[in-house]
Amino acid sequence: MIDTLFSQQKQSIDYFFDSIDKKKVQIALDQILSCSGTLFFTGVGKSGFIAKKLAMTFVSTGTKAFFLSASEALHGDIGLVESNDLVIFLSKSGDTKELVDLIPFLRQRKAKILSIVSHQHSQLEKLSDQAILLPLQRELCPFNLAPTTSAALQLMFGDLLAVLVMQKKQITFDEYSHNHPSGNIGKKSFLKVKDLMLPYEGLPLCTEEQTVMDILPILSAKQCGSILVSDNNKQLLGIFTDGDLRRIIEKYQSKFLDKKMKDVMTSNFKFVSPNLLALEALNIMESNQKLVTVLPVLENQQLVGLIRMHDIVQSGIRGENE
Numbered sequence: 643m644i645d646t647l648f649s650q651q652k653q654s655i656d657y658f659f660d661s662i663d664k665k666k667v668q669i670a671l672d673q674i675l676s677c678s679g680t681l682f683f684t685g686v687g688k689s690g691f692i693a694k695k696l697a698m699t700f701v702s703t704g705t706k707a708f709f710l711s712a713s714e715a716l717h718g719d720i721g722l723v724e725s726n727d728l729v730i731f732l733s734k735s736g737d738t739k740e741l742v743d744l745i746p747f748l749r750q751r752k753a754k755i756l757s758i759v760s761h762q763h764s765q766l767e768k769l770s771d772q773a774i775l776l777p778l779q780r781e782l783c784p785f786n787l788a789p790t791t792s793a794a795l796q797l798m799f800g801d802l803l804a805v806l807v808m809q810k811k812q813i814t815f816d817e818y819s820h821n822h823p824s825g826n827i828g829k830k831s832f833l834k835v836k837d838l839m840l841p842y843e844g845l846p847l848c849t850e851e852q853t854v855m856d857i858l859p860i861l862s863a864k865q866c867g868s869i870l871v872s873d874n875n876k877q878l879l880g881i882f883t884d885g886d887l888r889r890i891i892e893k894y895q896s897k898f899l900d901k902k903m904k905d906v907m908t909s910n911f912k913f914v915s916p917n918l919l920a921l922e923a924l925n926i927m928e929s930n931q932k933l934v935t936v937l938p939v940l941e942n943q944q945l946v947g948l949i950r951m952h953d954i955v956q957s958g959i960r961g962e963n964e
Contacts, residue, residue: 654779654791661777679726681707688789689732696800704813712740725752734792736764745769836916839947850904868936871907876944880907913938924954
């Protein structure tokens with residue numbers, strides 16, 4: 643039964659993508675992009691819930707939009723609509739009375755009307771400036787009545803429109819993130835390396851003349867997975883990690899303890915600025931062919947801290963691939 647339903651819904655989605663008139667989609671996209679006012683989304687029942695969600699999506703992606711209640715519009719809310727606005731109707735049948743009744747009053751206010759329907763030759767299709775037909779093979783409901791597939795198509799198509807508008811407007815990550823100051827998006831947008839790094843005073847440090855035996859207690863006590871080799875002027879000379887320790891044990895066996903840091907440290911190291919976004923530091927770590935879990939932090943060529951992958955992830959930030 644599960645496989646059958648999955649197959650039926652997949653077939654309906656495929657039918658939608660195979661059958662939709664992309665020229666009409668372009669016309670609708672152009673109409674949205676040319677709107678100098680506000681987008682109003684409206685619908686009744688399940689379509690109303692989808693309309694609310696789409697209004698929120700457009701707002702969060704940089705387009706001024708509101709949900710207009712079809713039942714409240716004729717009791718005062720229509721006063722929000724102005725001549726440079728675009729009202730987007732969502733309706734499976736395209737004949738919903740509450741929506742059809744709105745149109746004459748929207749015409750009086752000289753607002754543009756775009757309808758998204760699933761039935762051809764509906765009243766909304768005829769009365770709108772533009773109409774998009776969402777090809778619907780059948781509802782997933784066994785009686786072909788409950789708005790299941792049709793609601794999914796409305797949501798999916800609305801989200802596609804929102805992303806198309808984002809791309810056409812060339813919305814940047816910074817512009818998008820400023821609409822999401824809280825949560826994971828906000829953290830990705832505003833948390834910097836300096837907010838999460840281990841400061842200089844707490845760093846595991848050693849000189850290049852110290853031996854592996856000398857630094858083992860520091861490496862263990864600091865629990866950073868690495869030790870930083872620097873001079874008295876806070877110049878970073880190299881980095882030595884837990885992974886390096888395993889490799890020199892294998893290479894030098896019993897003689898590894900006598901090796902000086904200048905002979906076993908990694909001199910060609912990556913580093914980041916304290917003002918870099920923590921997300922970007924995480925992406926640098928994940929883009930390396932060899933696993934990198936720590937990065938030294940340099941400012942004006944001086945060592946100021948250490949950023950650990952553990953601290954970034956623990957803050958709630960996830961990389962591009964997560």
